[in-house]
Amino acid sequence: MKLPKNKKGLCLVLGIIITVLFSGCPPKAKKPFEPKKVGKEPTITLYINETGERKRIPIEEYIQGVVAAEMDTSWPVNALAAQAILARTFTMKQIKTKGGVPQHKADASTSVEEFQAYDASKINDNVRKAVAMTRGEVIRYKGEYINAWFSACDGGESASAAEGLAYHKEKTPYIKAGVKDGCMNITVPENKSWTIRFPLASVRGAVKEVTGKDPGPLNSSNVKIIKWGPSGRAESLRIGNTVVSGPALRLALGNDKMRSIFLNKFTVEGNNLVVSGKGYGHGVGMCQWGARKFAEQGKSPEDIIRFYFRDITIDKMWK
Structure with a gap:
């Protein structure tokens, strides 16, 4: 092939050659997400x-x-x-x-x-x-x-945001639910097993605070766990004539008192709601x-x- 003497012609020919050589190449793969460049401390x-x-x-x-x-x-x-x-x-x-x-x-x-x-x-x-x-x-x-x-102690098994926090605002696929970390082997006794008694009047007030409804008189037949989450947490509770989420009731009663919703006992005894469980925190x-x-x-x-x-x-x- 005879190349032209002028520069424009030379460039044109080279361009044709390059096009012919690489036209059969597959398109470049899309680059994966790259984090922003390292900047200055705010x-x-x-x-x-x-x-x-x-x-x-x-x-x-x-x-x-x-x-x-x-x-x-x-x-x-x-x-x-x-x-x-x-x-x-x-x-x-x-x-x-x-x-x-x-x-x-x-x-x-x-x-x-x-x-x-x-x-x-x-x-x-x-x-x-x-x-x-x-x-x-x-x-x-x-x-x-x-x-x-994060939570203090997940009771040995983590929860999803929906189960542990009743969080539904957005999807959280990055949360690993159901992982077992062995934390119960080293945590303090009060995280391994705890029991607390709440006066029924306090429970009734807490439910009204959460739902805006008075659940009515409470007794052993109308206070119970009605839905267990995948990890075994009390996701939904019946309190009198009202249904309330476990996480919401825990916050209303005091999350330092009702240490988690990883429960093994939730019943009325006399004038108290007796709650027992393990772990400390929401577990998410x-x-x-x-x-x-x-x-x-x-x-x-x-x-x-x-x-x-x-x-x-x-x-x-x-x-």
Whole structure:
């Protein structure tokens, strides 16, 4: 083939040759999701509920105070580090989806009711190390921050968001339900078995608070569990003439009193509702006692997270 002398002609011929050579090549595969480039650590506005002050603080410094408040600071560093990843994820999701705590014109709050637990006075070297080793790490599912749920003790088996929290707002396919972590082998006695008695008047008031309806007089024949969840939790309860979800009743009665809905007894005795069960918390997402167990076995913070969550990425968002 004779090539033309001018540059334009040469380029045209070369273009034809390239087209012929590569026209039969298959199209390039679509690139998988790639996390955003590592950026700069954010500084957030923290509302101090105790004083009403708004304080500008680097987010990693803030996460130290959250981890110190949420988990025993003497626990293994890798368990604390897994907690740090969850705390950082929760913070970023709340800021992105809700604007933090707009009622205080802040990104975060020191109130556990408004945002998440925070106690800077408990920060120690363990916490500092745990936060530093996971610096910038967050959990995402298909590029979006997950609901970074955790509980103190899942009773040995985790729950779905629907079962443990009666959460139906959005699908949460990244939650591993039904995983068994062996946490009951190392947790404290009060998580292995607990019993509490609630005066029937308190139960009646709690149901009215949840449903807006008075359930009427309560007795042993009209108070019972009517639906068990896949993991064995009390998902739905009949209280008098009213049906209420287990998670909703637990919150109304006090989640520090009715420690979980992993129940083995739910009955009226005299003027009290007697409730017995195991575990502490809703059981969705990471179990803190399970995290401690895995950390003691040498598991990394990321491995601990992946045990409780599926199909997720752990992305480093800043250096």
